[in-house]
Amino acid sequence: MKITSLSKLSVLLLLLQKPCHGYELIKGITEKFGYSVSPGQIYPFLFSLVKAKFVAVQKKGNRDKKIYALTPKGREFANKVVESFDELISLAVSKKVHVCAHCQCKVLGSSYSEKINGKKVYFCCASCAKSFARR
Numbered sequence: 424m425k426i427t428s429l430s431k432l433s434v435l436l437l438l439l440q441k442p443c444h445g446y447e448l449i450k451g452i453t454e455k456f457g458y459s460v461s462p463g464q465i466y467p468f469l470f471s472l473v474k475a476k477f478v479a480v481q482k483k484g485n486r487d488k489k490i491y492a493l494t495p496k497g498r499e500f501a502n503k504v505v506e507s508f509d510e511l512i513s514l515a516v517s518k519k520v521h522v523c524a525h526c527q528c529k530v531l532g533s534s535y536s537e538k539i540n541g542k543k544v545y546f547c548c549a550s551c552a553k554s555f556a557r558r
């Protein structure tokens with residue numbers, strides 16, 4: 424089985440933490456990874472995991488809610504997938520991290536930048552940029 428999308432990777436990451444309802448997976452992806460997925464993206468993948476015996480379905484509670492849990496085989500598979508993505512992810516993240524030239528704090532994502540002597544210099548905020556310029 425090939426993991427070719429971020430939503431599939433996210434499902435595996437969440438299932439590695441704990442068994443989840445389909446609904447919990449959808450909510451968890453929004454909360455933990457900051458993007459939304461539709462049930463149509465999640466359920467077909469869950470079914471293929473079940474078919475491959477990577478995930479077992481447990482029924483819990485009186486409303487017969489389905490809980491998806493990784494099997495030992497599935498856990499091994501998920502760990503391998505995460506490992507292979509790990510390098511890629513840290514590379515992607517490190518490209519987004521800037522160190523504030525003034526206070527040295529790390530800024531992830533959009534940071535404040537200014538051109539100083541023709542060079543782009545990054546700051547965590549405008550007031551750090553001002554303090555830096557005053558030096």
Ligand SMILES: [Zn+2]
Pocket residue numbers: 523524525526527528546547548551
């Ligand atoms: Zn700063």
